[in-house]
Amino acid sequence: MDHNERPAHASSFGAAAVEYAEHRPDYARTAVRWALEPAPGPRVLDLGAGTGKLTATLVALGADVVAVEPDPAMLSELRRSLPDVRALPGSAEAIPLPDASVDAVLAGNAMHWFDMAVAGPEIARVLAPDGILAGLWNLVDDRAEWVAELVRVGGSAAFGPRDTPAVWRVETAGMHLPEAPAAARFGSPEQAEFAHGQRRTADSLVATIATRAGVLVMPEPERAATLSRIRTLLAGGAETARGEFTLPMLTGVLRVRRL
Structure with a gap:
């Protein structure tokens, strides 16, 4: 993605906050547990x-959660669904x-939007000693042939560089965590992947893809054409043409410790 395009992509979700809340998947609980495993406490x-997709899972696992979100429309949906x-x-x-x-600081499908030159020291500031920073990403599992075809038809706007496992591993392994001020430092990163899935119909999967940043910022004719191609593919697929099916996914986690 061009550096000048990042702000438009990052700020695109608010216009589809209601649809995002309805259609985006949660995160595999096993992945969230692994992310939190070395944390020194429950905060x-x-x-x-x-x-609040990740927030809800954290609450269900018994964490003492505070959520921070820059977009007012997204924050409003979070407060509506998780008033406590x-x-x-x-x-x-x-x-x-x-x-x-x-x-612990966790970020669900969000860390790639952060300006880590500024965010790295800021995250280190709010973390207790030995605290954990973890990014989680929901990935479509393109080892399934029909998912690989979906990724091909959707193109780079619908499925970005962190949306499939093989590319995610490379992209996140190269994420740079700047040295924080004073004595705070981050240790070596660890990666792990956990099986996940989302029950969808053809219509609800199209609606899910429509909430992706690359699709949200498309000119309307191009957006309509992309979603139409995806809808046609799903309508003709043995796995996806009738009723509900499971979209095979993985939740990928990148975890580091604040030293």
Whole structure:
């Protein structure tokens, strides 16, 4: 993605906040547990929380969660669906929390939007010693032939560089965490992947893909044509033509410790 295109993509989700809340998948609980496993305590920041997809899983696992989200429409959906969660306006580059106030910072399908030159030190500031930073991404499992064809037909707008496992491994392995100020540093990153899936129909899968940033920023004729190609593919597929099916997925996790 061109550097000048990132802000438009990153800020595109608010216009589809209701659809995002309805159609985007949650995260594999095994993945979230693994992300939190080394954390020194239960206090978790969901950073770039969107409509609360990851937040809800953290709550279900018993974490003491605070959510931070920059987009007002996304934050409104989060507050509507999870009224008991403390949810604050803010960003990865300006986190509205005190120093050393959380044991883990998790980001669901969000870390690639952060300006890590600024966000890295800011995350280190709010993390307690030995705290965990983890990014989670939901990936479509293109080892299934029909999913590989879906990715091909959808193109780079519908399926970006972190949406399939093989490319995700390379992209996230190369993510740079800048040195934080003072004594705070991050350790070596660890990657892991966990089986996941989402029950969909052809219509609801098209609706899900329509909430992806690359599709949201398309000119309307191009967007309609892309979604029409996907709809035609699903209508003709043995796995997807009738009723509900499972979209095979993986939740990928990148985890580092604050030293």
